[in-house]
Amino acid sequence: MxxxxxxxxxxxxxxxxxxxxxxxxxxxxxxxxxxxxxxxxxxxxxxxxxxxxxxxxxxxxxxxxxxxxxxxxxxxxxxxxxxxxxxxxxxxxxxxxxxxxxxxxxxxxxxxxxxxxxxxxxxxxxxxxxxxxxxxxxxxxxxxxxxxxxxxxxxxxxxxxxxxxxxxxxxxxxxxxxxxxxVPNIQPTDNSATNAIDTNQQKDQWGFIIALVVISMLVEVLVAVMTNKMALYLNYYHIGGPSTAGQALLFVRAASIVAGIFISFYRKAFGNYLLAAGFGSIIIGALILIYVHTFWTSALAAFLIGTGGSVALITIPFLLSNLASAKVYPIVMGTFSALTSLGFAFSAWFFKYTAPLFSTNNLIGTFIAMIVLSAIIIIVLVVTQIQKRASN
Structure with missing residues (x-):
């Protein structure tokens, strides 16, 4: 410290x-x-x-x-x-x-x-x-x-x-x-070694930073689906009304709390593939919503999707802190916060245009689009090894 x-x-x-x-x-x-x-x-x-x-x-x-x-x-x-x-x-x-x-x-x-x-x-x-x-x-x-x-x-x-x-x-x-x-009365200071690295490495780091911030925005695009679609989903399959949707959505918050408390365990279990595992959790949640239609499976899906989003939004700021100097980090995190908020707001529009590409049923199309986007991100993470390289 x-x-x-x-x-x-x-x-x-x-x-x-x-x-x-x-x-x-x-x-x-x-x-x-x-x-x-x-x-x-x-x-x-x-x-x-x-x-x-x-x-x-x-x-x-x-x-x-x-x-x-x-x-x-x-x-x-x-x-x-x-x-x-x-x-x-x-x-x-x-x-x-x-x-x-x-x-x-x-x-x-x-x-x-x-x-x-x-x-x-x-x-x-x-x-x-x-x-x-x-x-x-x-x-x-x-x-x-x-x-x-x-x-x-x-x-x-x-x-x-x-x-x-x-x-x-x-x-x-x-x-x-x-x-x-x-709260300490000091300015952000640069105690890192990033000033000593060469220009090519500096460019590579900014590439990682940009990639991780974009992935963060896409995380919010995926997780916001639960807020936008849960009530419609429960009503469509005659599972429950608005109050039931509210109860199911509490599992997204609960997942965030659990992920925050047990992030150390998750990190040890999945290592440098933790981010990929998070998006895998989102895929499993979307598959449950497509094939099983009960309240408790909806709650489980909400929990899995919330877990995937929370793991990413906990891990990425940590990785960004390794990549950015202490003085630049506030700017990076300001951009991170702004773009994740944009992702949440943009989610409904994103799936409005992508869902019809996969199904005439808007709900099913939305969940398939979630799976496809998550799978693409997993492939990018595994191929580029962003988490491993950022951790180092």
Whole structure:
């Protein structure tokens, strides 16, 4: 571990940031109540309160990648948490129109994007080797664990009043205080040996970086299918309704938590083929959805697909930290966060045009397209040995 970091103090700061990373999910259950409060508002605008923050987060991730090369981790964390607190708490007092709520959702998105860029950079700088990889897994497990808490809490509060959902953002004030005391007040520094390597190796590393970032985006394209299609799938096969879909989707979150906790075990089991195994898990999940149609097999498929996505999104940032210098890493991770957000948003469009190529049944065509895309990625990973070369 770098000598400028104090182990437990930095860990407290990291935990404070992971706690609020997915805080915007608390608003999703209140959309119906907001629509009832503003009956004349465009339903699409009301729905965007829960989704427009993703667009702002994508932009902020990219911008903060550059900002973080010029300011300290502490100052960046304070800025991100301040935006998150302002966007989440001001609607308690200012909520006369949907336009105001959309504006504040954008502010929340900017704060979330900043934090998702700071977290991996801070974790990579503070820890080395096996400990760094485990920390990435711990971060993902904690983020998704709290996301489940916020969704459940948001659903409960929405039954009282949609304004109550915004009170949950008070947790950002606690995180802000912890960040002030425990996030290190230093800039990303370059302690790596990348400056000593020759120009050809430098070009090769950037090739690996670009390839891994693109693969990350494709991971989100694949995993987002569960969010976009699960309700339609369960309805089509007469398995259940929206509430059943919500229960099945919880297995995607659960898979992320399990993968985060046991990433060390997965890495030892699959070695340099861990990324390929992750996409293999997605293929198995898609095959289950094609051939077996029950709730529990749907949940199992969701878990397998979620596991594959989580393994990739834990492993790739670790590999990128080996390939990029400490000073460049925030920019790389800002791009990583932005493109994974883009992949999630682009998923529905991707399968809209690829699914018909494989089947007249849109659902079956979607799952076949998932299998084909995953298989192509596996072939690329095995042939190029990207994970092995990046690990070294």
């Amino acid at each position: 770098a000598h400028k970091f104090q182990r437990w103090e930095t860990l407290i700061g990291i935990i404070a940031l992971t706690t609020v990373t997915r805080l915007d999910s608390v608003m999703a259950p209140s959309i119906v109540k907001i629509q009832q409060a503003f009956p004349n508002a465009d339903p699409t605008q009301v729905e965007s309160i829960a989704s427009i923050g993703d667009v702002a987060s994508m932009v902020a991730s990219f911008i903060f990648g550059f900002i973080l090369t010029r300011i300290t981790y502490k100052h960046a964390a304070i800025l991100g948490l301040t935006l998150l607190a302002a966007g989440g708490l001001l609607p308690i007092f200012i909520h006369k129109s949907v336009a105001q709520l959309i504006f504040f959702a954008l502010i929340v998105g900017l704060g979330s994007g900043a934090i998702t860029t700071i977290l991996p950079s801070l974790s990579a700088a503070a820890y080395q080797g096996e400990r760094r990889s485990n920390q990435f897994g711990f971060n993902v497990a904690l983020e998704d664990g709290f996301a489940m808490v916020w969704i459940v809490l948001g659903g409960y509060l929405a039954t009282i009043s949609w304004i109550h959902n915004y009170y949950v953002y008070a947790i950002t004030l606690v995180a802000l205080v912890l960040a002030i005391f425990f």
